[in-house]
Amino acid sequence: MTSVVFMGTPDFSVPILRMIHEEGYDILAVVTQPDRPVGRKRVLTPPPVKAEALRLGLPVIQPEKLRNSEELQEIINLKPDIVVTAAFGQILPKSLLDAPPLGCINVHASLLPKYRGGAPIHQAIIDGEEKTGVTIMYMAEKLDAGDIITQRAISIEEEDNTGTMFEKLSVVGRELLKETLPLIIEGKNERIPQDEEKVTFAHNISREQERVDWSNGARNVFNQVRGLTPWPTAYTTFQGENVKLWSVKEGDSVTTHTPGQVVKIENDSFEVATGDGKSIVIYELQPAGKKRMTAQDYLRGTGSKLAIGDQFE
Template identity: 85%
Template sequence: MTSVVFMGTPSFSVPILRMIHEEGYDVLAVVTQPDRPVGRKKVLTPPPVKEEALRLGLPVIQPEKLRGSQELEQILSLNPDIVITAAFGQILPKTLLDAPRFGCINVHASLLPKYRGGAPIHQAIIDGEEKTGVTIMYMAEKLDAGDIISQAEIAIEDTDNTGTMFEKLSLVGRDLLKSTLPLIIEGKNERIPQDEEKVTFAHNISREQERIHWSNSARTVFNQVRGLTPWPTAYTTFQGENVKIWLVKEGDTLTKDAPGKVVKINKDSFEVACGDGKTIIVFELQPAGKKRMTAQDYLRGTGSKLVIGDQFE
């Protein structure tokens, strides 16, 4: 029986771990990030992979930093046949990369060499890509630079956001790994070097990337909002306060008003001018200090005095 150490952290990784367990691989340990404070009340919360590992009765290791740690020595002492990572969140040290006889492989949520880095799903949607996918690759010391073993492609629909694509790509990754693992173990897998001339990066989302610039085209704003939903969320400012924008679509209205200007108020939404003379229709938002709400509730709320001509910055 092939022995595995699995490394992952968010919900994206959970179906992949579950599949490995169900397929009968010997999961020696599950390595994930430490529990973190979550929400306004800072409740210490385990990562989704830890919850799944405990449900499956698997040992859990949670290093704050893997390199040079006692946890690394613990993992090495397990002597796994293969290490499988999926959105773990740390680069593996060379001592671990070199240890398993079948190597260390990663389930990465992009069609490498495009979108190396920590936010490939966000960035693909923000960039307006029509497709993305999953790559299973050998891990190297350089970020997401290892040889490609297998890939699977999936369309990005206009109705998708980062949340829906995380769910879809998690299942794509699960199924691709299920079919790829036996080939790796039998020594029959492909090993394709990445084309360095085609490399692009998707670094973790910065605060500046979250801010809406209404001078951009309506399509660009639309892609930005859904690429940042449900986390970390796009925002704008209104009357000096930040407002998160959760759900929008491109409008049919043409306008000569300045970008960011409210040009139309509907029963269930309002429209904001963009830099290309088109509009974005806002359906859900979250004013500072309040919960996420529909635009309809916002417009009829006693605290809202939104009128045509108001300016979002």
């Protein structure tokens, strides 16, 4: 029986861990990030992978930093045949990369060499890509630069956002890994070097990237909002306060208004001008210090004085 150490942290990784368990591999340990404070009350909360591992009765290791840690040596001492990672969140040291006889492989949520880095799903949607996918790859010391083993592409639909694509790609990753692991174990897998001339990066989302620039075109703003939904969420400012944008679409209005100005107010939505003379229709938003709400509720309440020409920054 092939022995595995699995390394992952968010919800994306959970179906992948579950599949490895269901397929009967010998999971020696599950390595994940430490518990973190969550929410306004800062309740210490285990990552989703830890919760699943405990449900499955698997031992859990939670290093704050893997490099030069006691936990690193503990993992190496387990002598797994293979290490499988999926959105673990830390780069593996060379001592671990070199340890398993079958190597260390990663389930990465992009079609490498495009979108190496920590936010490939967000960035693909923000960039307006029509497809993305999953790559299973050998891990290397350089970020997401290892040889490709298998890949599978799926479409990004108009109604998709980062949340829906995380769910879809998690399923794709689970099924692709299920097919790929036996090939690796039997020595029948491909090993395709990445084309360095086609490399792009998707670094973790910065606060600056979350702010809407209304001088951009409507399509760009639409992609930005859905690429940041449900986390970390795009925002704009109105009368000096931040407003998160949860649900928008491209509008039909053609306008000469200044980008960021309100150009139309309906019962259940309102439209804001963008830099290409088109508009964005806002359906759901979240004013500072308040809950997420429909535009209709916003217009009835705090936004009841919203007027044509009002400026979002």
